Amino acid sequence: MSNNSIFIKKLRSSGLRPTKQRIKICKLLFDRKNTFHFTINYLNNILKNKYAEKISLATVYNTVNAFKKKGHLKEILISSDKSYYDTNVSNHHHFFDENKRELIDLDDKDVGKINIKKALPGKKINSIEVLVKIANNN
Amino acid sequence: MSNNSIFIKKLRSSGLRPTKQRIKICKLLFDRKNTFHFTINYLNNILKNKYAEKISLATVYNTVNAFKKKGHLKEILISSDKSYYDTNVSNHHHFFDENKRELIDLDDKDVGKINIKKALPGKKINSIEVLVKIANNN
DNA sequence: ATACAGTTTATAATGATTCTAAACTAGTGT
DNA sequence: ACACTAGTTTAGAATCATTATAAACTGTAT
Numbered sequence: 001m002s003n004n005s006i007f008i009k010k011l012r013s014s015g016l017r018p019t020k021q022r023i024k025i026c027k028l029l030f031d032r033k034n035t036f037h038f039t040i041n042y043l044n045n046i047l048k049n050k051y052a053e054k055i056s057l058a059t060v061y062n063t064v065n066a067f068k069k070k071g072h073l074k075e076i077l078i079s080s081d082k083s084y085y086d087t088n089v090s091n092h093h094h095f096f097d098e099n100k101r102e103l104i105d106l107d108d109k110d111v112g113k114i115n116i117k118k119a120l121p122g123k124k125i126n127s128i129e130v131l132v133k134i135a136n137n138n
Numbered sequence: 139m140s141n142n143s144i145f146i147k148k149l150r151s152s153g154l155r156p157t158k159q160r161i162k163i164c165k166l167l168f169d170r171k172n173t174f175h176f177t178i179n180y181l182n183n184i185l186k187n188k189y190a191e192k193i194s195l196a197t198v199y200n201t202v203n204a205f206k207k208k209g210h211l212k213e214i215l216i217s218s219d220k221s222y223y224d225t226n227v228s229n230h231h232h233f234f235d236e237n238k239r240e241l242i243d244l245d246d247k248d249v250g251k252i253n254i255k256k257a258l259p260g261k262k263i264n265s266i267e268v269l270v271k272i273a274n275n276n
Numbered sequence: 277a278t279a280c281a282g283t284t285t286a287t288a289a290t291g292a293t294t295c296t297a298a299a300c301t302a303g304t305g306t
Numbered sequence: 307a308c309a310c311t312a313g314t315t316t317a318g319a320a321t322c323a324t325t326a327t328a329a330a331c332t333g334t335a336t
Contacts (some may be wrong), residue, residue, distance in 0.1 A: 017302060017313060022149055038290080056316045061293065075271070077215040081324085082292075095256075098264065108238065112253035118233075118244055126271040131215070132254055133264040155282060155333055176322080194285045199324065199334075219293085 005030070021055045025063050029073070033086040037076070037103040040064060043085075076103060078131065083102040093130040106132065141169070152208040159193045163201050167211070173226040175214070175241040181223075190225060214241060231268040241247065244270065 006025035008018040016022060028046060029036060044060050064085060067073040076084045078096045084103060093106040111130050146156040154160060166184060167174060182198050202223060207209040214222045216234045222241060223239035231249050249268050265269040 019314065021315070058294085058317075059315055061226070062315080065154070065289075065294095075218060077218065080213060080218070080221045083218045094247075095258065097261065104258070106254070106256055110254065110256040112251070112255065113254060114268065115250035116244070116248065117249040117250065120233065120235075120272060122275050123233075123235065126273050126276050128251065129269050129271075130252065130266060132260060132266050134254040134261040135264050137260050137262050157283060159284070196286075196325085197284055200283080203325095241313075 007031075010072070014066075014072070016070065020053075021059050022063055024030055024055065025053060025060070029067075029087050032087075035086060035105050037084060037086050039082050039084055041082075078103065091127060091129075093132070095132050095134050098133055099133040106130070145169075148210070149208075152210070154204055154208065158191075158199055159197050162193065163198070163205075167205075167225050170225075171223060173243050175224050176218050176223060177222055179220070189269060216241065229265065229267075231270070233270050235270050236271055236273040244268070 004023055004027070004055065007023050007030070010030075011018040011022055024047065025043075028050070029038075036088070040057075040060060043064070044055075044057055047055050047060065064073060068075060070087070070090055072087075074086045074089045076086050076094060078084055078094070079101075086103070086105075087103060092108065093111050095104040095106055096102070097104065113128070114128055116125065116128065142161055142165070145161050145168070148164065148168075149156040151161055161179075162185065166181070166188070167176075178195075178198060181202070182193075182195055183232065185193050185198065202211060206213060206223070209227055210225075212224045212227045214224050214232060216222055216232070217239075224241070224243075226243055230246065231244040233244055234240070252266055252268065254263065254266065
């Protein structure tokens with residue numbers, strides 16, 4: 001229970017009350033070495049299996065949306081029928097494996113410098129994201 | 139009516155019967171100089187205003203899906219709540235204006251060569267797409 | 277013309293997500 | 307400890323985009 005304090009701080013500093021539900025979701029999402037890619041449904045299933053006390057689906061949505069708004073999660077656009085989220089909120093890119101329907105992180109070093117040569121007056125660039133779709137070779 | 143024959147050929151060669159509805163949608167989508175970006179809802183509204191005889195929403199969906207499957211339209215991923223389509227099916231990139239919520243084409247020349255340095259065994263790259271989000275400067 | 281497969285259509289169904297409003301809880305002040 | 311208030315959670319209803327259904331219609335090959 002001691003390392004919950006990290007998440008309690010994280011939540012408080014984002015103006016979110018550290019509730020039981022949010023702490024559980026934090027642990028699941030952020031207490032890991034590697035990036036985690038997920039859909040709401042997948043996250044909800046893990047929560048159901050991991051904890052006896054159920055967390056309402058509405059809360060899962062609320063929490064993910066709150067984390068997204070606060071910049072702790074990033075929505076990744078790969079498919080129009082579901083939302084995918086990423087715990088890696090840094091500027092980075094993705095492979096999307098079309099066979100496994102699975103996301104793989106690509107960091108800036110994996111993608112050569114991208115030089116946008118067109119500019120629009122009065123507009124600034126907020127982000128540049130590359131999506132590389134891959135599939136089995138045969 | 140004479141230039142309908144272009145669309146009739148286009149449809150036939152894709153194995154789609156040239157129906158009244160499909161020809162109307164073809165004219166709307168492909169009879170223009172510049173790329174056209176749209177959502178189903180937007181397309182449906184234009185059709186409603188342009189023609190007295192109504193085309194069922196289901197047909198609009200069916201037709202757009204058929205055109206997508208046949209490679210005449212491309213789905214663009216910018217937002218998880220709606221599907222955006224593009225009549226430019228060549229490999230190209232986009233600006234997305236977050237204020238106007240509007241897509242702008244970027245061709246390959248506008249985006250420097252992209253060099254993916256990571257490879258996965260047994261996988262080939264199907265497509266590389268860059269999405270550049272832009273917003274007002276102030 | 278006839279027949280049949282492909283299309284269109286209105287409507288129902290689905291599925292992801294958001295809304296609602298009542299019950300609950302964390303944090304603050306007493 | 308106690309109570310107050312604003313923020314949360316919850317189950318279920320509502321919404322919205324999209325897809326399925328199945329009956330009516332149409333293009334085309336014979």
